[in-house]
Amino acid sequence: MLSPKNQPAGSYRLVILLAGAALGLSLFVIAAVLSAGNQAGSGALNINDLARQVVKGDTALLWRTLLRDQAQAMSLPFAEGSQAYWFLARAGGIVSYLLLWLATCWGIIMSSKLLKGIISPGLAFSLHEFLPLLGILFAAMHALVLLGDSYISFDMQQLLIPFTSSYKPFWTGLGTIAFYSFIVLTASFYVRKQIGQKSWRALHYTSYVAFLLALTHGLMAGTDSGAAAMRGLYLVTGGISLFLLYYRLLSRAVDSSRSRQSA
Numbered sequence: 001m002l003s004p005k006n007q008p009a010g011s012y013r014l015v016i017l018l019a020g021a022a023l024g025l026s027l028f029v030i031a032a033v034l035s036a037g038n039q040a041g042s043g044a045l046n047i048n049d050l051a052r053q054v055v056k057g058d059t060a061l062l063w064r065t066l067l068r069d070q071a072q073a074m075s076l077p078f079a080e081g082s083q084a085y086w087f088l089a090r091a092g093g094i095v096s097y098l099l100l101w102l103a104t105c106w107g108i109i110m111s112s113k114l115l116k117g118i119i120s121p122g123l124a125f126s127l128h129e130f131l132p133l134l135g136i137l138f139a140a141m142h143a144l145v146l147l148g149d150s151y152i153s154f155d156m157q158q159l160l161i162p163f164t165s166s167y168k169p170f171w172t173g174l175g176t177i178a179f180y181s182f183i184v185l186t187a188s189f190y191v192r193k194q195i196g197q198k199s200w201r202a203l204h205y206t207s208y209v210a211f212l213l214a215l216t217h218g219l220m221a222g223t224d225s226g227a228a229a230m231r232g233l234y235l236v237t238g239g240i241s242l243f244l245l246y247y248r249l250l251s252r253a254v255d256s257s258r259s260r261q262s263a
Contacts, residue, residue, distance in 0.1 A: 085145050085146065085147075085148040085149040086146075086149050086151065086152075088141075088145045089141075089142050089143075089145040089146045089149065090142075090222070090223065090224060092138050092139070092141040092142035092145060093138075093139070093142040093218065093222065094218075094224075094230075094233075095138045096135050096136075096138035096139035096141075096142055096214075097135075097214055097215075097218050097237075098135075098237070099131055099132070099134050099135035099138060100131075100132060100135035100139075100178075100182060100210075100211060100214055101211065101214075101237045101241065102131050102135075103128065103131035103132040103135060103207075104207055104208065104210075104211040104241060105240060105241055105244055106124075106127055106128050106131060107128055107204065107207060108241075108244040108245060108247075108248050109244065110124055110125075110128055111248060112244070112247060112248045112251055129186075129189050132182050132185060132186045133186050135182065136179070136182055136183055136186060139179050139182070140179075143159045143179070144159070146159070147159070152166065152167045153166070154166070154167075159176070160176070161176075162174075162176040162177050163176075167221070168220065168221045171216070171217055171220035171221035172217070172221050174213045174216055174217045174220075174221075175213070175214065175217030175218075175221060177213055178210050178211075178213035178214040178217060181206060181207075181209070181210035181213070182207075182210050182214075184203075185203065185204060185206065185207050185210065188200055188203050188204070208245065211241065215234060215237070215238055218230075218234060219234055
């Protein structure tokens with residue numbers, strides 16, 4: 001969780017923000033298409049069909065089928081009883097999780113100094129600043145879109161107050177706490193001078209707990225968590241995060257040992 005000596009350049013901020021928004025929107029569209037396509041009926045293109053089409057290289061047929069099935073499954077436009085809200089909420093949750101995972105891993109990589117001499121400190125810090133911000137925006141959309149879903153019938157109180165949801169209140173409440181935690185962590189970038197570098201760094205250690213809460217929320221509350229693709233996603237992202245954290249702790253222990261020997 002290191003910060004550069006100088007503030008990141010404005011050009012870095014703009015490029016990272018635009019690139020991250022484009023990446024997030026692209027992932028959101030793909031997740032929504034796949035989510036709706038898998039529910040469109042027996043004739044829909046499922047994840048196995050998608051893999052076969054990718055191998056064959058028939059991308060034109062692939063996208064025509066995906067878009068057709070998505071429109072059928074989501075019952076566009078957003079009529080009463082439409083499943084579109086649910087599919088969009090799921091897609092927003094997946095994209096938010098991926099962005100917050102990237103932000104957490106990027107923070108560990110920065111603190112481990114694995115990027116030293118590879119990219120500039122300004123660019124690295126801009127990524128660390130804006131990835132969680134984009135993740136929060138998609139998480140907010142993930143929650144707010146559910147207000148339009150008639151099956152679960154969330155209200156604003158259930159979205160804002162942890163453990164009050166009518167749907168899996170405990171696991172949904174963990175997601176709410178993770179959301180608030182990442183808001184605090186992201187806001188700390190803009191008050192770093194006021195709270196001091198040591199306090200800012202100590203606060204950022206809680207990002208590991210926040211990510212763990214988000215991972216648990218996705219596993220236990222996500223309706224897609226039973227799918228092989230989603231289980232694989234959580235396994236890979238969780239495994240990479242654990243490996244990077246272990247590497248960080250090990251490298252820190254080695255540095256401390258060398259410092260004592262030198263002293």
